Amino acid sequence: MLPSVVPMTEKATPASTSDATPATDLLSPFRIDIPQESLDDLHARLAATRWPDELPGVGWSRGVPVAYLKDLAAYWRTDFDWRAQEAALNAHPQFLTTIDGQTLHFLHVRSPEPDATPLMLLHGWPGSVVDFLDVIGPLSDPRAHGGDPAGAFHLVVPSLPGFGFSTPLAGPGMNAARMAALLTRLMSRLGYDRYGVQGYDTGSWVAPEMGRQAPDAVLGVHVNALLTFPVGAEGEMDGLTEVEQRRWQAMQDVNDGYLQCNAKRPQTVAYGLTDSPVGQLAWIVEKFKELTAPEDGLPEDSVSRDRFLTDVSLYWFTGTAASAAQIYYEEISAKAWDETAAEAWDGGPADGWSTGPGVPTAVLVSTRDVTIRPWAERDHHVVRWTELDRGGHFLSLEAPELLVDDVRAFFGEVKPLT
Numbered sequence: 001m002l003p004s005v006v007p008m009t010e011k012a013t014p015a016s017t018s019d020a021t022p023a024t025d026l027l028s029p030f031r032i033d034i035p036q037e038s039l040d041d042l043h044a045r046l047a048a049t050r051w052p053d054e055l056p057g058v059g060w061s062r063g064v065p066v067a068y069l070k071d072l073a074a075y076w077r078t079d080f081d082w083r084a085q086e087a088a089l090n091a092h093p094q095f096l097t098t099i100d101g102q103t104l105h106f107l108h109v110r111s112p113e114p115d116a117t118p119l120m121l122l123h124g125w126p127g128s129v130v131d132f133l134d135v136i137g138p139l140s141d142p143r144a145h146g147g148d149p150a151g152a153f154h155l156v157v158p159s160l161p162g163f164g165f166s167t168p169l170a171g172p173g174m175n176a177a178r179m180a181a182l183l184t185r186l187m188s189r190l191g192y193d194r195y196g197v198q199g200y201d202t203g204s205w206v207a208p209e210m211g212r213q214a215p216d217a218v219l220g221v222h223v224n225a226l227l228t229f230p231v232g233a234e235g236e237m238d239g240l241t242e243v244e245q246r247r248w249q250a251m252q253d254v255n256d257g258y259l260q261c262n263a264k265r266p267q268t269v270a271y272g273l274t275d276s277p278v279g280q281l282a283w284i285v286e287k288f289k290e291l292t293a294p295e296d297g298l299p300e301d302s303v304s305r306d307r308f309l310t311d312v313s314l315y316w317f318t319g320t321a322a323s324a325a326q327i328y329y330e331e332i333s334a335k336a337w338d339e340t341a342a343e344a345w346d347g348g349p350a351d352g353w354s355t356g357p358g359v360p361t362a363v364l365v366s367t368r369d370v371t372i373r374p375w376a377e378r379d380h381h382v383v384r385w386t387e388l389d390r391g392g393h394f395l396s397l398e399a400p401e402l403l404v405d406d407v408r409a410f411f412g413e414v415k416p417l418t
Helices: 036-047 066-078 082-089 129-140 176-189 202-213 242-253 257-264 266-277 277-291 305-317 322-333 338-346 372-378 398-417
Strands: 028-030 094-099 103-108 117-122 153-158 195-200 218-224 361-365 382-387
Touching: 036 066, 036 277, 036 305, 066 277, 066 305, 082 129, 082 277, 082 305, 094 117, 103 129, 117 129, 117 176, 117 202, 117 398, 129 153, 129 398, 153 176, 153 361, 153 398, 176 202, 195 202, 195 398, 202 218, 202 322, 218 372, 257 266, 257 322, 266 277, 266 322, 266 372, 277 305, 361 398, 372 382, 382 398
Parallel strands: 117 153, 117 195, 195 218, 218 361, 361 382
Antiparallel strands: 028 094, 094 103, 103 153
């Protein structure tokens, strides 16, 4: 059962008018209100789970261990307080709007500082707007968090199309470039003509594309968990540092089973994930295990159980296992390049992965990232590069203060240039 929408104004109208000025009549205030019967259904399904056998002594090497997942599922059913997490999300103003037939859900948190810089925050998969709960306060109201009010931001935090409440997908073809086009329209609709973008994982595909499509509007792009790839250019492997060589090897050695499923058969995989909450839980918690730091720790060593279960619950209650995976299909399976397109890019990266010239870009690299600097500088106008000694892939959840500090520093550097 889908959550109910609590409207406070008339329903959002499809975008058929100009987005050049704020159009509040195209926005519907929104609150999350999951029906109690959906919670009861979740608890009943968790209690009735059919558990598989497993081989003895294999640990995490073949997937999520049964004993660990049983314990986590029991916590989800008996101890996890969805209503408390729902209230935490609803503490921030949320809205729905429709652009080119696509429903977009977003948090819009305006800073009390009048000169704050507009900033969009973009999550990844298997993430959501939940990822940014710990950075919203420090970024939007630094004065209240012991920071310099000059480093304040008006925040727009959307659910990417196909994720959470930005559903249903308007149709096939929702790749990074199309997402970027919708989100630049959203910022225009909100009245922001100059703004920054921060993104990780999927967001690090979309954020640079926003810079490429709207270079006069995007004052800077900040990314973490950025993926970089060789393009077959002569000498591109020469001169890589020992660390970069290890990162490239890690990219080649990664267990990409989830990527192959999402990219090639997202609909087939989704039946199990949409019908079984334990299936959805295992699918997501495996990524938290593999991508958080320390590498040999459990997911809750880096991110609280309540926080990542809020993320899992959002996927479950919205039934978005299939639609959230479509971005992988669009960027990997559906993307076909002809010779003309390849020549136009001159051997460069796939569409949606480059900021292009002129848009200042900051790259933040955590201990679990595999970003390779020469390839990042080939594809983006990198003006700031920061290597961290802690934190993993889900940096806004694992070490939010590190993300906040780097975002403030970067946009403090580029803001005077506008």
